[in-house]
Amino acid sequence: MTFELVASGTFIKQIEELGPKFKKQIVKKIDLIKQNPFRFKAVHSKLYSRVFRVRLSIEGNETRLIYVVLGSKIVLVCLLDRNNEYRDLEHYLSKIQ
Numbered sequence: 409m410t411f412e413l414v415a416s417g418t419f420i421k422q423i424e425e426l427g428p429k430f431k432k433q434i435v436k437k438i439d440l441i442k443q444n445p446f447r448f449k450a451v452h453s454k455l456y457s458r459v460f461r462v463r464l465s466i467e468g469n470e471t472r473l474i475y476v477v478l479g480s481k482i483v484l485v486c487l488l489d490r491n492n493e494y495r496d497l498e499h500y501l502s503k504i505q
Contacts (some may be wrong), residue, residue, distance in 0.1 A: 411445060411477075413438070415484040416504050422487045430466045437462045437473060438484070445477050451494065455501045461488075476504065 415423075423431060440447065445460065451474065453459040458477040465471065470490035474497065476483045486500040 409480065411442060411480055411482045413442060413482050413484070416486065416500075418486045418500060418503060419484045426466065430464075433464060433466075434473065437464065441475060441482060445475070445482050451497065453501055454498060459485075459497075459501065474500065476501070 423434065426434075441460075441462065448460045448462050451459045451461050456476050456478070460475055460477070462473040462475075463470070464473055464487070466487070472488045472490055472494075474485040474488050476485055483504050485504060488494065488497060488500070
């Protein structure tokens with residue numbers, strides 16, 4: 409099955425603020441997501457059933473790339489700081505449609 413990749417406005421803003429080294433790291437992870445979006449760990453959400461996260465280390469911080477699989481679409485939602493323990497997850501998920 410072929411998936412269409414869509415980035416949220418929040419994700420695009422967050423990526424623009426990063427250096428080239430970290431952008432390259434994220435692009436590699438996105439390539440893995442495109443190959444098999446179900447390969448990474450699922451995250452529980454009240455809004456969506458197919459929410460996943462990818463572990464990253466950005467500027468020494470544990471960060472998670474959050475994405476949602478909606479039918480044949482993969483929506484890149486945000487980069488979430490792991491120190492916040494997913495407190496902002498539902499807020500970011502509520503912004504996508």
